[in-house]
Amino acid sequence: MPTILDGKATSKALQDQIAEETAAFVAQGGKKPHLAAILVGEDGASQTYVNHKVKACERVGFSSTLKRFPADITEEALLEEVEAINANDDIDGLIVQLPLPKHINVTKVTDRIRPEKDVDGFHPINVGRMTLGQPAYISATPFGIMKLLERYEVETSGKHCVVIGRSDIVGRPMSILLSQKGNPGDCTVTICHSRTKNLKEMTLQADIVVAALGIPEFLKGDMVKEGATVIDVGITRVEDASKKSGFRLVGDVDYAAVAPKSEFITPVPGGVGPMTIASLLYNTMQSAKKAVYSV
Numbered sequence: 001m002p003t004i005l006d007g008k009a010t011s012k013a014l015q016d017q018i019a020e021e022t023a024a025f026v027a028q029g030g031k032k033p034h035l036a037a038i039l040v041g042e043d044g045a046s047q048t049y050v051n052h053k054v055k056a057c058e059r060v061g062f063s064s065t066l067k068r069f070p071a072d073i074t075e076e077a078l079l080e081e082v083e084a085i086n087a088n089d090d091i092d093g094l095i096v097q098l099p100l101p102k103h104i105n106v107t108k109v110t111d112r113i114r115p116e117k118d119v120d121g122f123h124p125i126n127v128g129r130m131t132l133g134q135p136a137y138i139s140a141t142p143f144g145i146m147k148l149l150e151r152y153e154v155e156t157s158g159k160h161c162v163v164i165g166r167s168d169i170v171g172r173p174m175s176i177l178l179s180q181k182g183n184p185g186d187c188t189v190t191i192c193h194s195r196t197k198n199l200k201e202m203t204l205q206a207d208i209v210v211a212a213l214g215i216p217e218f219l220k221g222d223m224v225k226e227g228a229t230v231i232d233v234g235i236t237r238v239e240d241a242s243k244k245s246g247f248r249l250v251g252d253v254d255y256a257a258v259a260p261k262s263e264f265i266t267p268v269p270g271g272v273g274p275m276t277i278a279s280l281l282y283n284t285m286q287s288a289k290k291a292v293y294s295v
């Protein structure tokens with residue numbers, strides 16, 4: 001049976017460490033880290049995630065500000081809100097929860113966040129610095145996955161890693177991090193997407209598969225080789241009348257079929273998701289300490 005990469009426990013341990021470091025920093029006269037989140041619209045999943053982030057801030061001793069706006073807010077008004085937070089010296093980190101309504105240009109909004117406050121690591125300056133291996137805020141989900149691989153001492157050097165998905169926030173940065181020098185890292189990376197023709201041929205060659213495409217239970221048992229490491233990023237709400245909430249969370253991996261073949265695997269929930277939160281807190285603490293950009 002596989003070793004389960006327990007993101008929930010690892011996230012908790014990291015958060016405990018962040019809480020300790022924060023307390024020490026504040027005791028020395030440092031500023032309490034402050035994360036601001038912008039949420040546009042009423043999407044249920046987005047509200048849940050933002051609430052998780054705000055609660056996590058409280059847990060580690062950060063301040064947090066949640067700014068909610070109706071789905072019909074104009075792009076211009078939203079950009080002004082970003083500017084106001086950029087100019088607010090008390091706020092160390094700003095995240096704009098995605099997705100945004102269709103009439104708003106996501107790139108325009110994320111590009112407007114000052115790189116020094118971009119704890120999501122979405123700004124081109126941070127993406128560029130990350131790609132060059134320079135100090136940067138690294139997108140929380142791929143960063144969290146790297147920390148999880150590190151915690152479980154998963155051997156990555158020289159391994160063939162297949163990343164399914166090339167989004168700006170998950171697949172692409174994941175492929176860059178895994179291919180970089182270091183541990184974890186030093187992988188030979190193949191990046192796949194919706195135009196990939198022979199996906200199963202690719203995944204069957206993989207020592208490590210990262211599934212980040214957003215299709216529930218896409219990765220089947222016959223698509224992975226024996227002894228692979230499987231990272232499930234996907235998180236989709238699927239209706240389930242037997243649950244009090246009316247839904248359950250389903251990953252991109254057919255867990256029941258894939259787990260018996262794998263050496264390491266992340267569950268959903270309790271895998272990558274909680275690591276995303278811990279990484280966001282980590283980035284915010286780095287910002288409060290001015291550790292990434294020495295302004």
Ligand SMILES: NC(=O)C1=CN([C@@H]2O[C@H](COP(=O)(O)OP(=O)(O)OC[C@H]3O[C@@H](n4cnc5c(N)ncnc54)[C@H](OP(=O)(O)O)[C@@H]3O)[C@@H](O)[C@H]2O)C=CC1
Nearest residue numbers: 141165166167170193194212213214233234235272273276
């Ligand atoms: N656990 C966590 O913390 C997080 C989880 N997520 C989850 O991860 C999943 C992916 O998120 P995100 O990266 O934002 O998604 P996007 O929709 O932005 O990207 C999906 C990627 O998958 C590719 N793709 C779609 N269909 C296929 C297919 N049939 N075969 C191969 N590739 C395919 C797309 O290809 P193309 O580029 O050609 O369109 C695209 O590159 C979602 O379920 C999301 O909810 C996301 C962020 C954080």
Ligand SMILES: Nc1nc(=O)c2c([nH]1)NC[C@@H]1CN(c3ccc(C(=O)N[C@@H](CCC(=O)O)C(=O)O)cc3)C=[N+]21
Nearest residue numbers: 048049095096097098099120140269270271273274276
């Ligand atoms: N600007 C921005 N930054 C993001 O980092 C961002 C975003 N927008 N938009 C949406 C995605 C998704 N995402 C998740 C975060 C935590 C969990 C998480 O904590 N999941 C728990 C369960 C959560 C639950 O109970 O619903 C788990 O997997 O165990 C999941 C998904 C961050 N994202």
